[in-house]
Amino acid sequence: MNAQITFLDGTLSLIHIPLHLYSTFLQPILQILLPPSQPLPSALPSPPVSNFHHQDETSFLNISITPLECSVVCPSSWARAVFQPAIARLPEDQAKTISVSKDAYAVFSVISAGMDAGSRVVDLTCPLALAGIPIFFITTYYSDFILVPTKDRRAVVATLRAKGGFVFVEEDEGGDENGFDGYGSRRGSVTMASGMGYHYASASSGSGGLSGMLTPRMPTTPPPSDAGELQLKTFETLKRRNVVPFVEPGLRLVHCSGREKTSIHGGGGGEGGRGHGHSGGSVSMTGGNGTGYGGDADGGAGYYPRRRRNSWIDTIDTKLYTSIISALVSQPRFLSVTLAQDDPPSLLLDKALVDMFGDSLVGPTEGTLVPIFLDLVNLPFEATGIVSGVAGRLVRDMPMAENVELSYLSTARAGAVILSCEQAVTALEILEPLLEKKKQG
Numbered sequence: 188m189n190a191q192i193t194f195l196d197g198t199l200s201l202i203h204i205p206l207h208l209y210s211t212f213l214q215p216i217l218q219i220l221l222p223p224s225q226p227l228p229s230a231l232p233s234p235p236v237s238n239f240h241h242q243d244e245t246s247f248l249n250i251s252i253t254p255l256e257c258s259v260v261c262p263s264s265w266a267r268a269v270f271q272p273a274i275a276r277l278p279e280d281q282a283k284t285i286s287v288s289k290d291a292y293a294v295f296s297v298i299s300a301g302m303d304a305g306s307r308v309v310d311l312t313c314p315l316a317l318a319g320i321p322i323f324f325i326t327t328y329y330s331d332f333i334l335v336p337t338k339d340r341r342a343v344v345a346t347l348r349a350k351g352g353f354v355f356v357e358e359d360e361g362g363d364e365n366g367f368d369g370y371g372s373r374r375g376s377v378t379m380a381s382g383m384g385y386h387y388a389s390a391s392s393g394s395g396g397l398s399g400m401l402t403p404r405m406p407t408t409p410p411p412s413d414a415g416e417l418q419l420k421t422f423e424t425l426k427r428r429n430v431v432p433f434v435e436p437g438l439r440l441v442h443c444s445g446r447e448k449t450s451i452h453g454g455g456g457g458e459g460g461r462g463h464g465h466s467g468g469s470v471s472m473t474g475g476n477g478t479g480y481g482g483d484a485d486g487g488a489g490y491y492p493r494r495r496r497n498s499w500i501d502t503i504d505t506k507l508y509t510s511i512i513s514a515l516v517s518q519p520r521f522l523s524v525t526l527a528q529d530d531p532p533s534l535l536l537d538k539a540l541v542d543m544f545g546d547s548l549v550g551p552t553e554g555t556l557v558p559i560f561l562d563l564v565n566l567p568f569e570a571t572g573i574v575s576g577v578a579g580r581l582v583r584d585m586p587m588a589e590n591v592e593l594s595y596l597s598t599a600r601a602g603a604v605i606l607s608c609e610q611a612v613t614a615l616e617i618l619e620p621l622l623e624k625k626k627q628g
């Protein structure tokens with residue numbers, strides 16, 4: 188597997204909001220989508236970010252509304268400044284139903300060519316699962332994004348380098364001031380957050396710099412020794428926590444990109460994404476200050492030129508932007524929006540919402556994808572192996588004649604396996620017996 192890996196700026200928090208409180212949190216959700224000229228209020232005393240502005244941290248944002256929850260992945264400073272005050276205003280019994288990740292997370296993008304989607308998910312996640320590293324996995328129209336606890340960052344790099352086939356992008360020659368030389372970091376500023384009260388640490392605090400903060404975690408139980416054992420343990424865990432796979436009747440999804448002000452495809456945009464039904468081949472990512480990439484780029488196999496583009500907030504199409512806001516206000520049945528520093532906007536949405544977006548969408552809009560949901564509310568944030576175990580079993584057991592076009596969406600307290608209609612039927616036939624509890628005599 189030849190894949191380009193790039194760590195994005197900043198640290199992230201994951202927020203779980205029960206659906207019955209969605210309307211209560213709609214204003215904070217919309218607030219983090221405000222134009223970057225609007226400063227966000229600082230709700231908590233926090234010297235490193237007390238006067239930060241919205242435009243300072245726009246590297247990654249995911250907002251997902253599913254039949255199970257509303258999930259937000261956003262910069263940790265936004266979680267403190269925007270969501271914590273909203274949580275504090277709730278009655279105690281309601282506040283307890285909101286979950287905010289105790290760990291701060293780093294996110295890295297993975298761009299690979301020439302692999303079917305199912306194998307790609309497994310190859311990316313299996314090494315990390317076997318190393319005992321918890322992940323959240325988000326497939327977008329052009330890339331895959333993996334969230335890992337910031338404290339496990341060194342372990343992630345070491346694990347993937349040992350696996351081989353991964354090229355880490357280094358934006359700054361000679362490393363940066365925080366000691367991330369060779370670790371694929373664009374900027375090194377690190378803020379560690381833990382718990383509902385926050386602990387701050389910076390590169391200059393203490394005598395040991397970052398070395399103590401980024402020591403790889405030691406798993407509390409030995410990780411699986413191979414992929415087969417990983418799958419076995421995954422399904423044992425899911426069965427013990429009463430996780431039952433299900434589909435929502437009539438729900439069909441569209442996976443597409445959003446049009447940008449100046450399309451990165453040179454004109455009005457194209458359909459070169461590598462999700463369901465549009466994978467394979469060399470994908471042009473040119474435009475602005477970016478450079479193209481492809482499996483056969485100059486420099487030999489595995490070489491990926493650096494891509495430099497503006498933040499999503501600088502290029503997002505106005506119609507797309509207002510359509511996203513309108514869809515969120517409607518409390519959709521399913522909508523997942525990913526806005527990332529080096530990707531065009533990506534949307535996974537209920538087919539019923541397509542007309543709302545009009546010509547601001549790029550890509551297939553037929554709506555032939557089916558999500559299989561896994562309610563993981565009874566599992567801790569740091570649970571490991573779920574993505575790899577489930578995807579690996581499906582790729583292994585799906586008929587060999589099928590090209591398994593599988594995507595995965597991790598949300599704060601759930602997961603969704605995204606497949607074609609036909610493959611979803613087969614996948615349920617595989618998953619249901621594995622998670623069915625034996626009846627007591």
